[in-house]
Amino acid sequence: MKEQKIVVLPGDGIGKEVTTWGKKVLETFSGKNGIRFTFDEALIGHTAIEATGNPLPDETLQKLKASDAVLFGAVGHPKYDNDPSLKVRPEQGLLKMRKELGLYANLRPIRLFDELIHASSIKPEILKGADILFFRELTGDVYFGEPRERRDNGNVAVDTMIYSKMEVRRIAKRAFEAARTRSKKLTSVDKANVLESSRLWREVVQEMAKDYADVEVEHMFIDTAAMKLIKDPRSFDVVLTGNLFGDILTDEASQIAGSMGMLASASLGDQTGLYEPIHGSAYDISGKGVANPLASILSVALMLDISFGLKAESAKVIQAVEQTLKEGFRTRDIADATTATDKIVGTDAMGEKIIKKL
Numbered sequence: 001m002k003e004q005k006i007v008v009l010p011g012d013g014i015g016k017e018v019t020t021w022g023k024k025v026l027e028t029f030s031g032k033n034g035i036r037f038t039f040d041e042a043l044i045g046h047t048a049i050e051a052t053g054n055p056l057p058d059e060t061l062q063k064l065k066a067s068d069a070v071l072f073g074a075v076g077h078p079k080y081d082n083d084p085s086l087k088v089r090p091e092q093g094l095l096k097m098r099k100e101l102g103l104y105a106n107l108r109p110i111r112l113f114d115e116l117i118h119a120s121s122i123k124p125e126i127l128k129g130a131d132i133l134f135f136r137e138l139t140g141d142v143y144f145g146e147p148r149e150r151r152d153n154g155n156v157a158v159d160t161m162i163y164s165k166m167e168v169r170r171i172a173k174r175a176f177e178a179a180r181t182r183s184k185k186l187t188s189v190d191k192a193n194v195l196e197s198s199r200l201w202r203e204v205v206q207e208m209a210k211d212y213a214d215v216e217v218e219h220m221f222i223d224t225a226a227m228k229l230i231k232d233p234r235s236f237d238v239v240l241t242g243n244l245f246g247d248i249l250t251d252e253a254s255q256i257a258g259s260m261g262m263l264a265s266a267s268l269g270d271q272t273g274l275y276e277p278i279h280g281s282a283y284d285i286s287g288k289g290v291a292n293p294l295a296s297i298l299s300v301a302l303m304l305d306i307s308f309g310l311k312a313e314s315a316k317v318i319q320a321v322e323q324t325l326k327e328g329f330r331t332r333d334i335a336d337a338t339t340a341t342d343k344i345v346g347t348d349a350m351g352e353k354i355i356k357k358l
């Protein structure tokens with residue numbers, strides 16, 4: 001039996017509540033198909049700052065580097081959101097983790113379950129059949145560019161938007177390869193009409209397109225993409241974009257799937273894979289038992305498939321989600337106000353419905 005080490009990082013707020021269910025899903029598959037999962041938990045974010053003063057303690061980093069996969073919840077706390085002057089911040093833990101583990105490719109599938117077509121604020125006839133796979137670059141861009149500093153006695157602030165050809169090439173390669181297995185259409189999103197780093201981005205994608213003659217490549221400006229995503233979501237299939245644009249566009253795209261609570265992601269590089277919902281710590285609902293655990297559960301479906309090659313098990317998780325939604329069970333965020341048949345459940349009841357079907 002092959003042992004696979006999973007590090008679980010619940011983090012802050014609803015991160016803890018939803019990760020419990022992601023982990024339980026993994027446990028149901030442990031010991032089957034020749035793979036046994038072992039679990040280790042570690043600190044990150046506000047919780048880690050409170051315990052150690054560091055948002056990503058060395059002990060956590062060492063465990064992550066030795067892991068086969070990571071199940072992450074979320075970080076963030078209103079204390080820091082409300083006080084921009086604080087120097088040590090939960091999000092630094094997440095960013096450092098992505099950088100240290102070399103997780104440059106963030107895959108964010110936008111899967112609209114038919115049952116949730118009315119949960120979205122977009123008209124059903126615009127939405128039906130929407131299915132998008134985002135490739136968000138995750139370790140470059142203005143998130144990491146230097147210099148980043150205050151100048152002029154703190155009166156001026158600088159961040160640096162920067163990309164190298166190598167960084168664009170490696171994420172673009174993954175997106176092109178994925179496009180080949182899907183509808184052979186790739187939309188690369190940038191702001192090349194203004195930004196030098198975007199012109200480099202476009203240049204690299206154009207060069208690479210010659211090697212992928214079977215893939216139709218479209219270049220789109222970020223502002224247009226933000227508009228078209230809502231106007232005509234079905235016109236997108238694989239979307240390739242940078243760190244900042246990808247962050248914003250995928251929160252927008254979560255509304256195609258009905259809720260932030262539905263969006264899973266995989267962050268990949270050359271070492272371990274990290275799986276997490278795209279949402280944050282959501283302190284507005286934390287501790288109330290109402291958070292949607294499906295993004296964490298669907299992140300585990302990605303883990304089973306991508307990190308462990310357990311395709312049938314991954315499909316089983318997705319089917320369990322689909323079936324539970326068909327039965328009418330909804331957490332608050334995906335409930336349809338116009339339908340009396342929705343059965344509103346909390347985090348744990350939703351999690352249990354899924355586990356029973358595995």
Ligand SMILES: NC(=O)c1ccc[n+]([C@@H]2O[C@H](COP(=O)([O-])OP(=O)(O)OC[C@H]3O[C@@H](n4cnc5c(N)ncnc54)[C@H](O)[C@@H]3O)[C@@H](O)[C@H]2O)c1
Pocket residue numbers: 014018073074075076077078081091094260261262276277278279280281282283284285290291292293295333
């Ligand atoms: N990957 C991460 O760890 C991550 C991602 C985004 C934001 N954050 C952090 O989280 C904190 C809160 O940020 P925010 O409020 O802007 O974004 P958020 O994603 O935490 O919440 C946005 C909205 O979506 C709702 N929501 C999110 N996840 C949900 C779920 N599973 N079920 C039901 N509803 C859900 C929330 O209630 C809220 O109304 C901030 O400190 C931010 O920095 C962390």
Ligand SMILES: CC(C)[C@H](C(=O)O)[C@@H](O)C(=O)O
Pocket residue numbers: 075076091094095247278280
């Ligand atoms: C919390 C924050 C640093 C993070 C990001 O901007 O990447 C989050 O919004 C995400 O989408 O994972």
Ligand SMILES: [Mg+2]
Pocket residue numbers: 247248251278
């Ligand atoms: Mg985000």
